[in-house]
Amino acid sequence: MTITRRNLIKNAGGAAIVAVAAPNLILSTASAAQPWIAKGGTIKVGVLFSQSGPLAVVENDSTQVVRFAIDEINANGGVAGLQIEPVVIDAKSDIKIYSEKISQLILRDRVISTFGGYTSASRRAVAPIVMARDHLFYYPTCYEGRECTQNIINTGPLANQHSQDLIPFMVENFGKKVYLVGSNYIWPKESNKNAKVWLEKVGGEVVGEEYVPLGGSEFAPIFNKIRQAKPDFIFSTVIGDSDVAMHKQFLEEGFKADKLPIASLTTGEIEVRAMGAEAGAGHFLSAPYFQALDNPTNHRFVENYLKSPYGGGGVTHYNMEETYLAVYAWKAGLEKALAQAGDIEAVTPRMIRDASGGIVLDDDISPEGKVWIDPDNFNIWLKPKIGQCQGDGQFKIIRAAAEHVAPDPMSIYPERGVCKADGLHAPDGTIQKNVL
Template identity: 50%
Template sequence: MKNDRRTFIKHAAAAGAFGAAGFPHIWSKNASLAYAQSGQIKVGVLFSLTGTTAIIEESLNKATIMAIEEINAAGGVNGMKIVPVVEDPASDPATFAEKARKLVLSDKCVSVFGSYTSASRKAVLPVFERQANLYFYPTLYEGRECSKNVIYTGAVPNQQQDDFVPWLVEKFGKRWYMIGSNYIYPKEENNYCKKLLKSLGAEVIAEEYVPLGHSEFSSVINKFRSEKPNVIFSTVVGDSVVALHRQYRAAGLDPATMPMASLTTSENEVAAMGGDAAAGHFTSAPYFMVHESPENKRFVEAYRKRWGADKVTHFVSESSYFQVYLFKQAVAKLKAGDINPLTIREALKGEQFQAPQGLVKVEPENLHCWLHPKIGQCQSDGQFKILKQSANWLEPNPYSAYPNQKCTAEGLKEI
């Protein structure tokens, strides 16, 4: 490991042309060859299989593994097999960082697919930036990040909220209650939501956050009952989503007059809580399992065949799946001796893939994806009814809440 590090430092002085793009090292041919040996390309798979967010991350692991298996069964990438190295960071940001270092430095993975929460992404980010590696992050997130070491395939605030918030205000009213898990993602999403609400003449009557893994919502439910908001805007994540919905239903509250509107509640959480607990509530996402397309039909059928007929797909498992194909397409452009994180990143810029949700594209400027926003209402059978979807794919703007800043190919710029 130390010898590899010294090799990187030795070549760093020659890296000026790439430094502005976010990579402090230049890759020698020998270093590239190390990533594609014996007909294999090693990648890391870093999703929690235990802990509070395993309820969702376990399905991201499954979607990633399935995509790798499909690619390998079809001949791999230019005849090379993708070899996944799976680690369980146990829903703990510090463990995420530890496992990321292992995957990059010890296992010498050319890229890593991982994370659900922003807390875990922030924990691993220094590893990928310092070691000039590449992280594929599939989750909807709060934006306000401009790393050249991350490929972001989930939605950012403008792709989830620009249609959703005005639609909810028009349909239900202007008094909103915000409830979220206590970390960066809910707070930044709420920051953007408040800007939209202000422009619509709406107000936030309360805003509070609960710890990750929180399961006792009786005091929150009592506030819902007393405050009577028109909309409950939820950015609660993990198994806390299940507890919140079950306790809402047990309290006899009515989603017809006081719905929860979520950016994070998917078919996966609904399967855990039961369709009755989620029925009538809303989610905004680029993908729902019921979306009709040939690609989605194949995806759902393959997922259930591989992992069980009772399994569901959702908007983060879908991006976990298609980002592996984006990786495959990028690597397929390269010769074996040229494969390294830098060349993969450059090959990904502008890359398109016909995903289950529709055609997606990696935006060259900020490495986020063009996606297809949709609004769904959960039904008692555990599936969503799509009520509205964008006519076209929507450009990602990770700094939509900060109009004086923009993520560009050269880095973050003040405008």
Template identity: 50%
Template structure:
């Protein structure tokens, strides 16, 4: 995005974009790498919550009639995650530009406060506090890795904010201040694994990035592989950002599975697929089935690296329908469409903003122009619907209890043009079940996780 006339004050750069709209761009020094910090955070996920309890508690922002709504955009614009996160920021700016031109949300113009998370766990945590405490945003949108979501969740909860997380994740949590627009395991791999067994063979090899998303996704997938009569020939994990897959690809060649289940993410996925091809592996011999390798990664790799491989996601750029055609054409034709493609994470980001708009309008419709706060935006989010005329992937809605999405799972295969041909889709929307493998843990409802003994646990992981 072109920016003009910077006016710098401390760590905050306030700029005007090329249309004269005010944008706030904040930059923080990288102090802690994401890959080094993952293990520490996962070992003590509530550390940030305890540390955030200071005497100067955050005052909830209030938006009153006639003003602007400030929202936070928290994605990595630099570092190894920028390959997948920056395009979601671009979709956010596209939506903001479009909605402001059409009169805003409930009469309010939207003002984005942009922070670069720098592919860095500690920056995610400091940034969300800056957005809530100093910038007084009404809501924040962002994140891609589960460790980044988990980094901000305790802070958002402690300070009664609301965070929109627009991508797939592993479930097994019940947080009341997080709105999730992507699929859970029962909405992608539950269908993908038996599909691969039926159509490609019973033997599988699992490879993933070494963090909670891949580990928990594989735990679900192994259960469903067993139920489908399949067998696991190998299971390997690599550090986030790993660029060497020589040994793993040699092991795949030696064990000769029928197919690979990959939960490798970000630029590591690109390195993995390049090594896979370099060693002579191909989709006609051992196809890769993924939950995250999208049109974006294939475009960066080259279409030949994707052809014949499988993706399970609720959205593909190639989906039919007038709503998706308009979304693709208008976004890619805008000044924000430098990615050259749309993909599931970008579309789920777009849905997050549509839900946010509806929630704000719902608050205003029910209560008039009372002050808008993160709490009443969150309170009016449950049960919101997006129609076929609104959602590029088709009709979806937010669960009234756990604020995850009801959606239609889909399975597709890359063709020689870098696009995905639809192979299968659910005939009905599927409900989000964050504890599908863990029924003994209870049920996630709007006030917390209801344990079998009657106890209610808020912000449960």
């Protein structure tokens, strides 16, 4: 859908327009004209992740790594001599809070950009408000695509950089029959649409498909169905606490990873630490980053993060690293926008977005190796990898792309058009702005 003023209420379930219209958040004409960054002040950015609730198992570490990255940048002089000030909010794993608090961050706290979200539901909750305010939101994790927005920069993999490699690998090595298990919201369902496309191309077969509520922990009925269906592997898009519960129950039900491996888009070092290495061992993850990556930048990142005040989780993780990249991509975009504007007080959120196309994070910054922001669709070019969890909770990388893979948000929807910097270019020649 295309976001307009007319359908803003419908798309955000009413929360967006309520937040925008709340009297205590409305800005006067004079305050609206104030610069987003004032000389002699700080550069405020929003940090909108869940530090409590079922999503906190992953999102709390995203909060911590944003703080870590900001500390690094501030220690090196900040941006234009100004320090970055994070405004941190706990979204409490509640979609309504994401939509309410993004308005607060923009209108009351006057952040110039926000980092946040781990689910497509949370991204879609903030999107109408970010778009209506022509603001800037960094979504730093994998997502399904099928969108073309002008106010969101994505630093995680799209489906064509994710399951497109994992599905053929699993079919080749374990067999053609797959059981799909996901959390019950848009990303798992869209991810499974993509998985079915890749599965069909390699002659695979879906023998079952089940979804559990976010935070759900009862998998016994699903495992009973899996016994009857006898798949060769499970393809999982289960997230957060539910992911931890599923792997624990997999063992309790007597399943073995060498006989029925789980191929996941989400189960990384953080989840394995929460569930115990025994529950993770033998299963597979597709991700652009693993803690075990052997390069100097990653060694430095892991060491510095884990010994910092923020590293209490004890591991690094693909979502954390993608969040870390988002902060440095934002810094590079801000510096480029400042060079173009010539005055820090002239820089706006949209100017940072427009300056970010083509931004490169080289090997000396990016723990996963060189990546860059696509100048058309503002997603990230990266090298997909597949890892297998080992007995110590770390992953052995068993396949890595030799070349960067371009992000393609319309990979299984070519009839929708091509995402460009100014909108979705439809086959009929029209250009649609902010398409969700």
